Amino acid sequence: MFFENEDEQKAPSPAEQEYRNFLDDLREVTQAPAGKRVFWKLLEYTDVHGSSFDTNPQVMSFNEGRRDVGLWIEKQLEQIEPDLIYQIAKEKINVRSDR
Numbered sequence: 001m002f003f004e005n006e007d008e009q010k011a012p013s014p015a016e017q018e019y020r021n022f023l024d025d026l027r028e029v030t031q032a033p034a035g036k037r038v039f040w041k042l043l044e045y046t047d048v049h050g051s052s053f054d055t056n057p058q059v060m061s062f063n064e065g066r067r068d069v070g071l072w073i074e075k076q077l078e079q080i081e082p083d084l085i086y087q088i089a090k091e092k093i094n095v096r097s098d099r
Helices: 014-031 033-046 057-080 084-098
Strands: none
Touching: 014 033, 014 057, 033 057, 033 084, 057 084
């Protein structure tokens, strides 16, 4: 959008500003190798790309809830940098191959 003057721009709501601050913090955390390792471990734990199926509906609901958290984490990481998850995975693979 183009504005004729900056006075016409709408100031972000407190919720929008809080989300922007969150993304800034997330960006800073994921620049550190330790931050990337933590997020990789969280994505592994949530089994974000696995199946949540179980014959027991309560277990399946639990698994799907865990997976949903992983999907939310992925979405937030993609907001700050679309290829960040792939960079983290690539670094994780390189770490494993060095051992």
